[in-house]
Amino acid sequence: MTETRQPHVVVLGAGFGGLEFCKHFRHPRAHVTLVDRTNHHLFQPLLYQVATAGLSAPEIAQPVRAILSDHPHITSLLDKVVDFDLANRRVLLEENTLTYDYLVLALGSRTGYFGHPEWEQFAPGLKTLDDALQIRSRVLLAFEKAETTLAAAGDESLMTFVVVGGGPTGVELAGALAELTRTVLRRDFRRIDPSRARIILIEGSPYVLSHFPTDLAQSATEQLKRLGVQVRTSTRVKDIRRGEVELDNGEVIRAENILWAAGVSANPLTKKLGVELDKAGRIKVAPDLSLPGHPEVFAIGDMALVMNPDGRQVPGVSPAAMQMGRHVARLISDELDLGPNRSPRPRFVYWDKGTMATIGRSAGVAMIGKLKMTGFPAWLAWLLVHLIFLIGFRNKIAVLIQWAYSYFAFKRSARLITYLPPDPATNNHD
Amino acid sequence: MTETRQPHVVVLGAGFGGLEFCKHFRHPRAHVTLVDRTNHHLFQPLLYQVATAGLSAPEIAQPVRAILSDHPHITSLLDKVVDFDLANRRVLLEENTLTYDYLVLALGSRTGYFGHPEWEQFAPGLKTLDDALQIRSRVLLAFEKAETTLAAAGDESLMTFVVVGGGPTGVELAGALAELTRTVLRRDFRRIDPSRARIILIEGSPYVLSHFPTDLAQSATEQLKRLGVQVRTSTRVKDIRRGEVELDNGEVIRAENILWAAGVSANPLTKKLGVELDKAGRIKVAPDLSLPGHPEVFAIGDMALVMNPDGRQVPGVSPAAMQMGRHVARLISDELDLGPNRSPRPRFVYWDKGTMATIGRSAGVAMIGKLKMTGFPAWLAWLLVHLIFLIGFRNKIAVLIQWAYSYFAFKRSARLITYLPPDPATNNHD
Numbered sequence: 001m002t003e004t005r006q007p008h009v010v011v012l013g014a015g016f017g018g019l020e021f022c023k024h025f026r027h028p029r030a031h032v033t034l035v036d037r038t039n040h041h042l043f044q045p046l047l048y049q050v051a052t053a054g055l056s057a058p059e060i061a062q063p064v065r066a067i068l069s070d071h072p073h074i075t076s077l078l079d080k081v082v083d084f085d086l087a088n089r090r091v092l093l094e095e096n097t098l099t100y101d102y103l104v105l106a107l108g109s110r111t112g113y114f115g116h117p118e119w120e121q122f123a124p125g126l127k128t129l130d131d132a133l134q135i136r137s138r139v140l141l142a143f144e145k146a147e148t149t150l151a152a153a154g155d156e157s158l159m160t161f162v163v164v165g166g167g168p169t170g171v172e173l174a175g176a177l178a179e180l181t182r183t184v185l186r187r188d189f190r191r192i193d194p195s196r197a198r199i200i201l202i203e204g205s206p207y208v209l210s211h212f213p214t215d216l217a218q219s220a221t222e223q224l225k226r227l228g229v230q231v232r233t234s235t236r237v238k239d240i241r242r243g244e245v246e247l248d249n250g251e252v253i254r255a256e257n258i259l260w261a262a263g264v265s266a267n268p269l270t271k272k273l274g275v276e277l278d279k280a281g282r283i284k285v286a287p288d289l290s291l292p293g294h295p296e297v298f299a300i301g302d303m304a305l306v307m308n309p310d311g312r313q314v315p316g317v318s319p320a321a322m323q324m325g326r327h328v329a330r331l332i333s334d335e336l337d338l339g340p341n342r343s344p345r346p347r348f349v350y351w352d353k354g355t356m357a358t359i360g361r362s363a364g365v366a367m368i369g370k371l372k373m374t375g376f377p378a379w380l381a382w383l384l385v386h387l388i389f390l391i392g393f394r395n396k397i398a399v400l401i402q403w404a405y406s407y408f409a410f411k412r413s414a415r416l417i418t419y420l421p422p423d424p425a426t427n428n429h430d
Numbered sequence: 431m432t433e434t435r436q437p438h439v440v441v442l443g444a445g446f447g448g449l450e451f452c453k454h455f456r457h458p459r460a461h462v463t464l465v466d467r468t469n470h471h472l473f474q475p476l477l478y479q480v481a482t483a484g485l486s487a488p489e490i491a492q493p494v495r496a497i498l499s500d501h502p503h504i505t506s507l508l509d510k511v512v513d514f515d516l517a518n519r520r521v522l523l524e525e526n527t528l529t530y531d532y533l534v535l536a537l538g539s540r541t542g543y544f545g546h547p548e549w550e551q552f553a554p555g556l557k558t559l560d561d562a563l564q565i566r567s568r569v570l571l572a573f574e575k576a577e578t579t580l581a582a583a584g585d586e587s588l589m590t591f592v593v594v595g596g597g598p599t600g601v602e603l604a605g606a607l608a609e610l611t612r613t614v615l616r617r618d619f620r621r622i623d624p625s626r627a628r629i630i631l632i633e634g635s636p637y638v639l640s641h642f643p644t645d646l647a648q649s650a651t652e653q654l655k656r657l658g659v660q661v662r663t664s665t666r667v668k669d670i671r672r673g674e675v676e677l678d679n680g681e682v683i684r685a686e687n688i689l690w691a692a693g694v695s696a697n698p699l700t701k702k703l704g705v706e707l708d709k710a711g712r713i714k715v716a717p718d719l720s721l722p723g724h725p726e727v728f729a730i731g732d733m734a735l736v737m738n739p740d741g742r743q744v745p746g747v748s749p750a751a752m753q754m755g756r757h758v759a760r761l762i763s764d765e766l767d768l769g770p771n772r773s774p775r776p777r778f779v780y781w782d783k784g785t786m787a788t789i790g791r792s793a794g795v796a797m798i799g800k801l802k803m804t805g806f807p808a809w810l811a812w813l814l815v816h817l818i819f820l821i822g823f824r825n826k827i828a829v830l831i832q833w834a835y836s837y838f839a840f841k842r843s844a845r846l847i848t849y850l851p852p853d854p855a856t857n858n859h860d
Binding site: 038039040056057058059061062063065066068069072075076077078079095096129130133140141144145147148149187188189190191395397398401402411413414415416417418 | 468469470486487488489491492493495496498499502504505506507508509525526559560563570571574575577578579617618619620621825827828831832841843844845846847848
């Protein structure tokens with residue numbers, strides 16, 4: 001690249017990694033184009049609260065261009081990536097073709113079904129706002145159907161919820177569903193008793209939250225059971241059909257709502273890059289996060305398989321994606337200043353600030369350094385951390401009020417059944 | 431009906447009229463069944479704020495069964511009315527058949543297209559939450575397309591918005607769209623200038639808000655123009671096609687977004703009752719709001735054509751529907767106490783507390799008794815009245831914060847493009 005031309009940095013994806021890059025990359029000469037297929041940045045860690053009627057969609061999502069309003073060197077485009085032309089440094093979008101000097105891949109992950117894509121229609125995952133709004137409608141509709149439909153009397157499957165996968169998302173979903181049925185909905189029905197709903201959490205390994213130390217994982221299982229969740233560990237799913245989950249022990253559970261929280265895989269676009277991928281489709285990046293053979297292309301967040309110097313894999317969590325975004329922002333900015341004579345690039349090192357998961361009202365587990373917490377303190381720590389990192393001043397206030405309201409009033413404010421697209425897996429409600 | 435059996439009151443529709451009936455009807459012996467095809471009561475006067483990204487859906491809608499949680503004598507059913515059997519005092523629903531002693535019809539109105547139902551696909555109306563969420567997505571998407579699509583350069587129609595109908599909904603929509611483009615979106619785009627968007631309001635009569643006195647209607651027109659809305663009065667729509675409005679003077683306006691706020695008609699189920707209807711499908715009720723020949727059936731709200739003693743028609747506004755709901759609640763309760771020996775029933779009289787409409791930031795018109803207001807005082811009065819009547823303590827606080835945020839920060843918090851169903855009238859965005 002020459003000095004006379006404005007260097008162009010293209011960022012694909014406005015999740016935690018891509019957005020953090022954009023916020024920290026400021027270079028007097030460079031221009032940035034940020035591409036996302038939605039118009040909003042999503043605070044994914046709170047998505048399960050939209051799915052369980054605790055928060056409204058706008059409270060956890062903000063328009064990308066509003067976040068970057070004060071960054072005149074960034075152009076934000078609503079467009080979809082179609083293909084890459086790495087040799088000619090071009091990205092092909094549906095509506096545009098962009099030529100770059102640097103490319104930052106931050107397209108995140110998708111729900112993965114372990115080679116069973118046909119399960120998706122019967123067991124939706126939770127990755128986008130639309131996913132969350134549809135799950136919310138379907139969960140609430142199950143209770144409405146049980147109350148309204150005389151034919152449903154005695155049909156236990158309407159009030160049975162199966163959550164597949166005992167990672168943070170599955171645990172949070174199961175806990176929130178238990179609370180919804182045990183407290184929020186309890187007094188609002190006349191013919192059915194929502195507190196008798198069954199919430200079944202299925203996990204293949206011996207513990208839920210298996211990335212935590214065993215004592216914390218055990219505590220999480222206990223806390224879930226206390227909330228009324230049936231926890232089935234060391235249990236795998238053999239098949240999922242319409243309204244039915246078949247387990248590896250042959251048992252069949254009939255459930256109107258089956259929610260999938262068991263696996264993620266990198267955005268399938270990684271397959272178009274012609275570089276080495278791991279089993280989950282993640283790019284095996286160099287220590288500086290660049291693509292092998294393409295020092296001008298970087299992959300960050302859930303798209304990248306990154307190893308820490310200690311040989312442990314960097315987890316697919318938002319703090320890691322954000323640290324990667326800052327690392328690449330600094331690296332590109334330095335390189336633009338120093339010119340093409342490359343000094344050895346710094347390697348990325350993940351700094352683990354701690355891990356936490358909420359389970360429900362006053363329940364959770366957290367590990368910050370050597371400090372382990374369970375129950376109320378863990379829940380409070382989770383609350384504070386998520387409020388601090390939630391983007392946008394107004395959103396923080398609004399979410400704080402919602403949470404205070406839910407906590408003290410035992411109510412949820414977003415119990416709306418709105419648009420349900422026609423779906424073969426569910427009765428259409430028009 | 432005999433003393434030994436529990437009298438059954440069936441209420442169809444959980445809008446302002448039906449809900450107000452339920453809240454005020456308390457009789458020691460009677461049981462009430464409330465039927466609605468959605469699970470929420472909608473605060474329709476604020477629907478245009480959801481459509482223009484100012485408020486989130488849960489802020490203006492509450493689950494019906496949560497509102498009636500403390501009324502154990504009321505059963506709430508999510509079901510759809512299919513037909514009536516007035517002779518046998520039965521209502522046929524999709525999932526249930528209900529036998530009643532008293533029936534309260536409160537099914538409201540629909541968007542009416544003056545005999546042109548084919549216009550609906552090109553010019554959506556604003557009656558339900560789904561309508562509002564779709565309009566929000568389409569309006570925001572137009573700007574995204576203008577910014578993203580190189581082919582759209584110079585295509586004025588993407589940033590042209592036509593609102594058909596200069597009643598309160600049309601005026602509020604046009605004003606809110608003008609504000610959205612002039613203030614909120616102004617700094618967020620790089621290739622287009624949203625403040626150059628054209629907002630065109632079309633009204634057949636010589637003034638907008640023609641139910642107000644002429645001086646107020648004139649003021650409303652002036653205030654709209656000051657916000658940047660092109661107001662075309664004494665202008666009628668001849669035809670609506672995909673992305674095009676043809677006016678009666680032959681002019682054709684190309685616009686990606688055409689919004690319909692020109693007409694309402696009563697719920698078409700009124701046709702199944704076998705009673706006399708007016709042109710808009712409303713039931714010509716007796717002075718006590720009962721159906722002629724069916725003293726046990728009442729129609730309230732937008733379904734009913736009601737004349738005040740002075741010969742003027744009661745307007746189709748929420749205070750009128752609520753007053754009718756209370757009137758019928760009192761009437762049935764008294765009659766259950768006094769038994770079958772009917773004294774002459776009291777007639778319904780509408781008490782007009784005033785009329786107001788907001789136009790935009792610090793703009794509006796209001797008439798309370800003989801007192802007329804325009805501009806900031808009218809806007810402030812509108813704000814207070816709508817906050818007071820908004821159902822639900824938490825919603826009031828949340829809406830107040832949103833409004834304060836929008837007013838002082840010139841921002842809107844619900845700028846989300848979410849699920850857009852496939853529609854022949856729009857490019858599908860998946």
